Amino acid sequence: MLLRLKLSLSFLHSAFVLLAALPQAAWSADHGAVEPEAPLNEKIVRVPVQSSPLVTLEVTVYMPGHSAGGGPFPLALINHGASHDPMNAPRVGDQFITWYFLSRGYAVAMPMQRGYAHSWGHLTPHGCDVLAIGNDAAKDIRKVLDDVKDIPGIDASQIVVAGKSMGGWSTLVFGAQNPADVKGLLNFAGGVKEGDCGKPDESLITAAGDLGSRTRLPSIWFYGDNDQTFSTATWKGMYAHYTAAGGRAQLVDYGDFQKDAHAMTASGAGLPLWIAKADAFLQSIGMPGNEVNPEYLPRPEPKASGYASINDFSAVPYLNARQKTALFASYLAAPLPKAIAIGSTSGMWASGGFDPVRSAMRQCWRVSQYCQLYAVDNTVVWPRQESAPPPTNFASLQDVNAVPWLHADGRQAYTRYLAATRPRAFAIARDGGWGQASGIDSINAALVQCAKGHEECRIYSVDGDVVWAAR
Numbered sequence: 001m002l003l004r005l006k007l008s009l010s011f012l013h014s015a016f017v018l019l020a021a022l023p024q025a026a027w028s029a030d031h032g033a034v035e036p037e038a039p040l041n042e043k044i045v046r047v048p049v050q051s052s053p054l055v056t057l058e059v060t061v062y063m064p065g066h067s068a069g070g071g072p073f074p075l076a077l078i079n080h081g082a083s084h085d086p087m088n089a090p091r092v093g094d095q096f097i098t099w100y101f102l103s104r105g106y107a108v109a110m111p112m113q114r115g116y117a118h119s120w121g122h123l124t125p126h127g128c129d130v131l132a133i134g135n136d137a138a139k140d141i142r143k144v145l146d147d148v149k150d151i152p153g154i155d156a157s158q159i160v161v162a163g164k165s166m167g168g169w170s171t172l173v174f175g176a177q178n179p180a181d182v183k184g185l186l187n188f189a190g191g192v193k194e195g196d197c198g199k200p201d202e203s204l205i206t207a208a209g210d211l212g213s214r215t216r217l218p219s220i221w222f223y224g225d226n227d228q229t230f231s232t233a234t235w236k237g238m239y240a241h242y243t244a245a246g247g248r249a250q251l252v253d254y255g256d257f258q259k260d261a262h263a264m265t266a267s268g269a270g271l272p273l274w275i276a277k278a279d280a281f282l283q284s285i286g287m288p289g290n291e292v293n294p295e296y297l298p299r300p301e302p303k304a305s306g307y308a309s310i311n312d313f314s315a316v317p318y319l320n321a322r323q324k325t326a327l328f329a330s331y332l333a334a335p336l337p338k339a340i341a342i343g344s345t346s347g348m349w350a351s352g353g354f355d356p357v358r359s360a361m362r363q364c365w366r367v368s369q370y371c372q373l374y375a376v377d378n379t380v381v382w383p384r385q386e387s388a389p390p391p392t393n394f395a396s397l398q399d400v401n402a403v404p405w406l407h408a409d410g411r412q413a414y415t416r417y418l419a420a421t422r423p424r425a426f427a428i429a430r431d432g433g434w435g436q437a438s439g440i441d442s443i444n445a446a447l448v449q450c451a452k453g454h455e456e457c458r459i460y461s462v463d464g465d466v467v468w469a470a471r
Contacts, residue, residue, distance in 0.1 A: 061110075076108050078110045168191065215248070298337075315422060341373050405428050405432055435450025
């Protein structure tokens with residue numbers, strides 16, 4: 001029997017935190033939307049897994065597409081990791097696994113373990129018997145799967161099971177039952193550590209061999225080298241014992257990830273490390289593995305523009321020295337993924353969340369005009385001015401004496417130009433005239449200023465480039 005309950009999503013919407021403000025130039029740091037703007041068709045269901053006493057689990061179900069009446073969709077059942085505070089654990093964790101499957105056209109079911117969030121019951125401790133821990137979870141996974149695969153719109157013949165950390169271990173133990181309705185397993189940093197087990201690593205390695213001897217389902221394992229929960233020696237030992245015993249598994253070692261590889265699936269910065277491998281694995285087992293709903297993942301990162309290096313404060317457009325110190329310095333210190341957008345009077349950076357690019361641009365337009373992305377992560381993507389001539393090798397930007405035609409007052413003006421805020425441009429005329437502008441449409445503004453009393457004005461420099469070409 002499946003009991004369905006619809007709940008509000010209001011608590012999932014992002015909050016924006018103001019860091020600082022200057023008169024006439026406010027900015028803030030947006031910590032990012034927590035989910036895509038694409039339709040989630042979310043419902044929360046309660047699945048009974050024990051009759052006496054009654055225990056039901058809270059299960060979040062997402063359907064892809066703009067209409068809840070679509071489908072049938074393949075199903076990915078995703079198992080979450082452990083928490084030090086189970087009752088306050090988030091109902092949707094490691095969201096990027098979820099958003100990945102939605103982008104590939106899957107429905108997603110995420111059960112909360114016993115005692116987590118609004119699931120009833122409690123977990124039974126088993127010490128170092130990690131197989132018993134996994135078997136308890138596997139029994140509940142089976143009952144959840146039997147219920148949710150009957151939800152209208154789900155294709156019960158196309159199912160994969162995935163899990164992160166403790167959920168990854170539960171996924172592997174469940175897979176050892178060789179369920180006929182499941183085609184493959186995805187294990188993200190799977191494992192378990194009980195506080196009353198003196199040798200958790202040894203127990204995992206030994207148990208992995210037992211699972212490998214019984215499992216016929218194919219699986220893919222994702223682990224990183226600086227995982228702060230499971231050491232490299234542990235997960236490599238698990239994989240070696242699993243495959244040596246006959247388990248069909250592919251290992252993806254994605255190396256170091258930020259400060260803790262165990263957190264890779266909770267960050268959009270981790271997506272390039274595993275998406276292509278997951279796609280190939282799904283396709284190899286006859287499951288969909290192509291992007292069909294790109295709106296469920298962050299937009300692709302723009303390419304470097306070559307405008308400036310990320311640490312060049314002088315290149316940052318529009319902002320004054322105080323703004324650069326407060327805004328841009330704080331952006332450089334923020335963790336990945338991140339993005340900063342800058343407008344004519346102020347800017348906004350975003351870090352983390354679903355799509356910091358989207359968040360930074362959206363918030364920049366709320367406080368300024370003419371907003372453009374300046375950087376994504378540590379890559380400058382700010383474009384050169386659209387009407388700027390190509391850079392030349394005529395002279396060094398800082399070489400005041402190399403500028404043609406200028407008299408003494410013009411060279412003083414060019415010296416001031418070198419300290420001006422970008423976007424900027426400097427124009428010169430054959431009779432020694434000059435024009436300088438900084439801000440919106442600085443190229444035309446410099447030419448107009450130069451043309452006041454002078455003829456044949458041409459652009460000498462734009463931002464950090466000399467664009468003069470002798471005729």
